[in-house]
Amino acid sequence: MTAREAADPVHDWVPLLVPDMPSPQTLMPWLERMHAARHYSNFGPLVKELEERFSLGFGVPLEQLTTVANATLGLELVLQALDLPKGSHVLVPAFTFVATATAVVRAGHVPVLADVDPDCWMLTPSIARSACHATRIDAVIPVATFGMPHDMFAWQQFEQETGLPVVIDAAAAYGSQSLQGAQCTLVFSLHATKSLPAGEGGLVISTRPGLAARVRQLSNFGINLDPDAGMPVGALADIGSNAKMSEYHAAIALASLQVWEDHARQRRALQAEFMAELDESSGHRLVWQAQGAGGALMAPSLLCARLHNQAARQALEHRCQQGRIMVRRWYQPLLQQMPALASVVKVLDTCHADELAATLLGMPFFLGMTQAQRKLIQLAVSTSKKDLA
Ligand SMILES: Cc1ncc(COP(=O)(O)O)c(C=O)c1O
Known part of the structure; x- marks a missing residue:
């Protein structure tokens, strides 16, 4: 903290997140290419180039992936394409x-809510197996929680054993979750x-024969674009939606890819340093998300601390509020407590998730956090130390 900040506690709020979007200058060459081609959406040259890069990066053929609007x-279109x-x-x-969960409901299905592992905070194959013993399950959507990757061989084995399709919601896990073969x-x-970041955007990768192509068609209203499909090009083959990625969004994603490696390295370094600082300030009373069976987090974009009990979390929240530091109870309340979901979900035993929801707190974390901001957060943590025990 600077001497000025120490003397004057009224500083700007420390934000929770600051998006790491490409600058207008980095973006401009991509936008110029888009404009020169006069192609702004509908699987244009930039979407094609982005998909080629994903194909190389993930080591999958182009027909096994498709970009989407988000x-x-x-998720919704993958569920539709599974024809459950x-x-x-x-x-x-x-x-x-x-x-x-909303994707499941909008696809016409019933979300069945399972517990998570108390250490890596994820739905694991062993939790899914227990759920299958407790009730009827027709498909599974494990989440790569806060970007933590899953062990894909473990899920492949689950799929083979049970015959149930598994779709990983890897929303936050770009760069961490791969197919792992x-x-x-x-x-x-x-x-x-x-x-x-593309601003808004999504990517579906699937080794299931025909699934990515079906999602692509569904993302374009369901219109057939394949001259060999046994129906005219332009005919409506399926009841789809409009979920195409525009060329504008592809431009942002391509510009973001140029700096991805470097920014991922910076995110890992910041996370390691900042966690060590907060550990120290708390007297080693904070608990962090443990690495799952799928390997390390390569590009963290959030930081969640787990407190020992609800009172300790409340005390830290209070200190942060006083210190003008934004914090967030990520993923809380649990889905079953969300008003719009409560009556449409089935709930299994979620004891570890319940405990997490009472003790987890999202702390500020973003590239470009200043030393002064980090010091303010350390101060809030250390002044609530006695409450954290
Ligand atoms: C676990 C999870 N699933 C799905 C989404 C939705 O992603 P999008 O904003 O691209 O629709 C998010 C977004 O944060 C997420 O964290």
């Missing part, structure tokens, strides 16, 4: 962003707050 529609009977029971973690389906978000 991850929520990506209406009213299917889709297992999702109780601790996730609302879109995981397994057969699987992944849905990523390219929202402004994610590690590869």
